[in-house]
Amino acid sequence: MSLKVVDNSVAAPTHRRNPGFPLDLDWVGRVRMNRSALERRAGTIGARRTVKKDHQLAWLLKAITLIDLTTLNADDTAGRVQRLCAKARHPVRREILAELGMADRRILPGAVCVYHSFVKTAVEALDGTGIPVAAVSTAFPHGLAPVETKLREIEMSVEDGAEEIDIVIERGMVLRGDWQALYDQVRAFRKACGDAHIKTILGTGELATQTNIAKASLVCMLAGADFIKTSTGKEKVNANLVTSLTMIRMIRWFAEETGIEIGYKPAGGIATAGDALKYMALMKEELGTKWLQPHLFRFGASSLLTDIERQLEHGLTGHYAADYRQPLV
Numbered sequence: 506m507s508l509k510v511v512d513n514s515v516a517a518p519t520h521r522r523n524p525g526f527p528l529d530l531d532w533v534g535r536v537r538m539n540r541s542a543l544e545r546r547a548g549t550i551g552a553r554r555t556v557k558k559d560h561q562l563a564w565l566l567k568a569i570t571l572i573d574l575t576t577l578n579a580d581d582t583a584g585r586v587q588r589l590c591a592k593a594r595h596p597v598r599r600e601i602l603a604e605l606g607m608a609d610r611r612i613l614p615g616a617v618c619v620y621h622s623f624v625k626t627a628v629e630a631l632d633g634t635g636i637p638v639a640a641v642s643t644a645f646p647h648g649l650a651p652v653e654t655k656l657r658e659i660e661m662s663v664e665d666g667a668e669e670i671d672i673v674i675e676r677g678m679v680l681r682g683d684w685q686a687l688y689d690q691v692r693a694f695r696k697a698c699g700d701a702h703i704k705t706i707l708g709t710g711e712l713a714t715q716t717n718i719a720k721a722s723l724v725c726m727l728a729g730a731d732f733i734k735t736s737t738g739k740e741k742v743n744a745n746l747v748t749s750l751t752m753i754r755m756i757r758w759f760a761e762e763t764g765i766e767i768g769y770k771p772a773g774g775i776a777t778a779g780d781a782l783k784y785m786a787l788m789k790e791e792l793g794t795k796w797l798q799p800h801l802f803r804f805g806a807s808s809l810l811t812d813i814e815r816q817l818e819h820g821l822t823g824h825y826a827a828d829y830r831q832p833l834v
């Protein structure tokens with residue numbers, strides 16, 4: 506294997522957490538995105554082979570370490586969350602890892618992501634693994650509840666053991682350009698998170714323009730976001746490469762201006778190994794391989810792991826396993 510697979514039990518030692526910055530409305534006002542230029546650029550991703558064929562299996566193993574293994578369904582149960590956590594403990598069958606010469610490597614997902622109600626269940630089920638639990642808090646997926654309710658939900662998720670909190674912003678604040686309100690709310694969420702890392706979900710499919718998405722990304726980063734995340738997975742339009750370009754260019758600009766590196770989490774509808782490789786190629790080309798680590802990049806995905814495991818097996822044996830061999834939950 507030519508690519509160093511990340512051991513996600515250790516955070517990158519030199520990574521500085523975003524402390525947050527004052528709201529700079531002049532900077533927000535200067536942000537503009539050109540949708541057709543973004544579309545042209547997005548069309549080139551994956552058109553030429555960024556990942557050489559013999560490196561693909563290593564990239565797929567790496568992709569597993571970048572997944573927030575997710576279940577966010579109205580009919581979730583403790584049993585389903587426990588099964589998902591059991592899968593997180595052993596994301597790839599041992600014989601596949603042995604065949605790849607990776608049996609002794611720690612290949613685990615970036616986190617397990619659940620509703621607040623299942624944080625305790627997941628924390629117990631992952632005990633001893635070092636895999637963090639991420640909770641979607643703040644009235645996921647719409648974000649429309651009194652701010653006191655949302656702050657309390659964050660606090661309760663943290664009390665229950667969540668180490669990462671995925672909050673949702675109020676899309677209306679973006680649509681009416683109320684950047685102060687957005688900043689103040691995300692700042693308060695960040696404070697409520699304490700040591701837990703905060704991912705801000707923008708709901709990009711509901712923000713109307715790429716410029717709105719870019720401005721919302723900037724305001725969330727100024728307010729102290731550790732990650733900016735595209736979608737809840739419940740909007741009509743979820744993650745895509747155009748929106749990703751907008752957001753990761755804002756991450757780049759923010760890093761140039763402040764020296765702080767913010768993580769990126771595309772989520773919703775990312776279901777195939779081919780999708781995963783395209784997003785990884787995008788990150789590599791736009792931000793460098795440094796951003797292909799769990800503290801700077803995650804996939805929010807409920808079914809991606811199943812396809813990656815299928816593709817790993819196909820890469821080794823030339824044929825696909827039956828579905829029952831790779832049950833997720």
Ligand SMILES: O=C[C@H](O)COP(=O)(O)O
Pocket residue numbers: 575577618736737738739772773774775805806807808809
């Ligand atoms: O944050 C994660 C998303 O809800 C997952 O969406 P998905 O079920 O389309 O993979």
